[in-house]
Amino acid sequence: MTTRTQRADRRTEALSKQRIVTAAIDILDEGGEKALTFRALATRLATGSGAIYHHVADKDALLKAAVDEVIARVTTGTPGDGDPREAVRAVALGVFDIIDARPWVGTQLSREPWQDAALRILEGFGGPLAALGVPEHAQFDAATALLGHVLGLAGQYAAAARLLPPGSDRNAVLSTFAGRWSRLAPEEYPFVRRMADRMPEHDARAQFLAGIDLLLTGIATTP
Amino acid sequence: MTTRTQRADRRTEALSKQRIVTAAIDILDEGGEKALTFRALATRLATGSGAIYHHVADKDALLKAAVDEVIARVTTGTPGDGDPREAVRAVALGVFDIIDARPWVGTQLSREPWQDAALRILEGFGGPLAALGVPEHAQFDAATALLGHVLGLAGQYAAAARLLPPGSDRNAVLSTFAGRWSRLAPEEYPFVRRMADRMPEHDARAQFLAGIDLLLTGIATTP
DNA sequence: ACCTGAACACCGTTCAAGT
DNA sequence: ACCTGAACACCGTTCAAGT
Numbered sequence: 001m002t003t004r005t006q007r008a009d010r011r012t013e014a015l016s017k018q019r020i021v022t023a024a025i026d027i028l029d030e031g032g033e034k035a036l037t038f039r040a041l042a043t044r045l046a047t048g049s050g051a052i053y054h055h056v057a058d059k060d061a062l063l064k065a066a067v068d069e070v071i072a073r074v075t076t077g078t079p080g081d082g083d084p085r086e087a088v089r090a091v092a093l094g095v096f097d098i099i100d101a102r103p104w105v106g107t108q109l110s111r112e113p114w115q116d117a118a119l120r121i122l123e124g125f126g127g128p129l130a131a132l133g134v135p136e137h138a139q140f141d142a143a144t145a146l147l148g149h150v151l152g153l154a155g156q157y158a159a160a161a162r163l164l165p166p167g168s169d170r171n172a173v174l175s176t177f178a179g180r181w182s183r184l185a186p187e188e189y190p191f192v193r194r195m196a197d198r199m200p201e202h203d204a205r206a207q208f209l210a211g212i213d214l215l216l217t218g219i220a221t222t223p
Numbered sequence: 224m225t226t227r228t229q230r231a232d233r234r235t236e237a238l239s240k241q242r243i244v245t246a247a248i249d250i251l252d253e254g255g256e257k258a259l260t261f262r263a264l265a266t267r268l269a270t271g272s273g274a275i276y277h278h279v280a281d282k283d284a285l286l287k288a289a290v291d292e293v294i295a296r297v298t299t300g301t302p303g304d305g306d307p308r309e310a311v312r313a314v315a316l317g318v319f320d321i322i323d324a325r326p327w328v329g330t331q332l333s334r335e336p337w338q339d340a341a342l343r344i345l346e347g348f349g350g351p352l353a354a355l356g357v358p359e360h361a362q363f364d365a366a367t368a369l370l371g372h373v374l375g376l377a378g379q380y381a382a383a384a385r386l387l388p389p390g391s392d393r394n395a396v397l398s399t400f401a402g403r404w405s406r407l408a409p410e411e412y413p414f415v416r417r418m419a420d421r422m423p424e425h426d427a428r429a430q431f432l433a434g435i436d437l438l439l440t441g442i443a444t445t446p
Numbered sequence: 447a448c449c450t451g452a453a454c455a456c457c458g459t460t461c462a463a464g465t
Numbered sequence: 466a467c468c469t470g471a472a473c474a475c476c477g478t479t480c481a482a483g484t
Contacts, residue, residue: 015448038477048450050479059477110333110375113382114400119407119415126414140418140425145372145434152333152375153367159336177337184342191349192342195363202363211368215434218441238467261458271469273460282458 015047017055021065028066028104032162036063036104064115067108070098071117075124084128085216091124092150092212096205099154106158109151122147134219142219149211157204174199238270240278244288251289251327255385259286287338290331293321294340298347307351308439314347315373315435319428322377329381332374345370357442365442372434380427397422 023044027036038059042049056062074094099106109117125143134142160173178199181192246267250259261282265272279285297317322329332340348366357365383396401422404415 037475039475042451048452049477050451051449053478054448107334110378111330111382113379113386114404118379119404119412122418123412123414126418130414136417137421139414140421141430141433142437143414143418144376144430145437148376148379148431148434149368149371150375151379152373153371155333155378156336156341156371156374159334163336181337181342189342189346191346191353191362191366194359195345195349195366198360198363207364207367208371210364211371211438214365214368214441214445215437216441217444218437218439221440221444222437260456262456265470271471272458273470274468276459277467 015045015051015055017065020045020052020055021062021069024062024066025070029102033104033107063108064112064117067105067112068116068120070102070105071095071109071120074098075120084131087128087131088125088146088216089209089212091121091128092146093205093209095121095150096154096157096208099158100161100205103158103162106151106155107162110155118147118151121150129219132220135223138219138222142215145215145219146212149215153208153211157208171202171204174202174204238268238274238278240288243268243275243278244285244292247285247289248293252325256327256330286331287335287340290328290335291339291343293325293328294318294332294343297321298343307354310351310354311348311369311439312432312435314344314351315369316428316432318344318373319377319380319431322381323384323428326381326385329374329378330385333378341370341374344373352442355443358446361442361445365438368438368442369435372438376431376434380431397425397427 020041023041024036027040027044036059038049038052041052045052052062056065075091099109112118122143125146126139129139129142130136157173160177163173178196181189181196181199184193184196186193243264246264247259250263250267259282261272261275264275268275275285279288298314322332335341345366348369349362352362352365353359380396383400386396401419404412404419404422407416407419409416
């Protein structure tokens with residue numbers, strides 16, 4: 001007899017892992033890693049903090065699920081049957097752009113070795129590498145090297161972005177650091193100082209891609 | 224008149240940033256990142272937790288100083304005047320081995336973009352790259368790509384090592400993950416599954432170095 | 447079975463009080 | 466100036482009590 005009122009009562013909609021992960025992603029996007037607490041999550045879901053543990057093991061599992069969901073969107077995009085080199089670049093840039101847009105993904109990927117999200121990226125490189133004619137025994141080294149570049153450099157830019165006001169873009173980040181580098185001791189850091197002068201004309205995304213291309217060239221040249 | 228007793232009283236030795244950082248490194252080595260708390264640090268230094276703040280701004284600064292000290296030991300080793308390729312490999316492997324021995328360094332390097340430690344590594348690559356005849360405009364891309372590989376892949380192995388009992392070595396880590404990968408869905412992860420079968424015969428350090436060599440080949444081939 | 451929210455066992459950091 | 470250590474403002478996680 002009370003069925004008629006249920007439809008309007010959105011707040012008591014059943015909790016689920018999916019709803020929790022979605023809310024967690026929203027909080028991470030809005031306020032960064034620091035903002036994601038079980039109390040904040042419970043408030044947003046209009047429930048008690050303990051309720052979350054009925055659907056998610058702990059905070060680590062929650063972060064893993066959030067990263068996995070976001071990464072899956074890039075790697076499940078059809079690779080197409082075009083140039084395999086372009087397919088590799090597309091996967092790499094896809095992950096780079098995700099990390100750029102959501103720095104918390106970069107942080108988490110570094111902490112989650114060989115977990116679901118990293119495997120998806122690895123898998124995304126595998127097909128194109130085979131299509132490129134890389135011998136099977138060399139495919140694993142090639143794929144892990146590409147993964148390493150993606151996680152390492154994209155993660156660095158993500159961490160840099162975290163230090164600056166959320167509004168500022170990639171190149172502003174680089175410029176800020178370039179200024180800092182110019183003031184280093186010339187005897188200790190001759191190379192870094194020299195490079196600092198070139199920074200302003202550099203584009204972070206292009207630089208990331210240059211690394212991918214160096215690897216692709218190395219992969220194509222190595223027998 | 225109380226001067227005679229001072230020599231034996233080691234516990235009241237003056238606090239200093241150096242002493243604090245050394246103690247922090249010891250705690251990190253013995254118990255990992257979780258073990259480093261200001262309370263544990265204060266206990267080891269036989270002082271109050273608040274005293275630490277007279278010498279170190281906060282926990283972040285403490286971790287930065289600890290990583291910087293450890294990384295400086297590798298990059299300040301004389302690069303020698305031998306093969307520049309070998310010099311690049313030596314820097315990369317040096318950092319890899321540090322991260323392997325102290326997983327907390329890997330975690331921290333991912334969180335500290337373009338800070339002292341990362342700059343030291345970058346600088347370590349700079350000299351050899353110039354010696355290799357890499358044109359100046361390409362040196363920065365090359366150095367950052369090498370840095371990305373070091374931070375990305377070495378960090379992954381470090382994080383993996385953290386998940387296993389502290390005794391187990393690199394290859395045991397890989398074998399454990401290989402077993403897990405073999406049980407993945409074949410339609411979703413054909414590449415990763417295929418690679419899992421090759422894992423047992425792989426050496427993590429060699430695989431890391433293979434990536435460096437791919438980059439070096441790419442760098443040498445790119446005009 | 448699922449949810450609630452107070453309670454527990456921690457943190458990093460601050461600060462009045464001491465020397 | 467430096468140190469002490471209790472106090473503060475948080476955490477993640479647990480668990481008796483409710484539905």
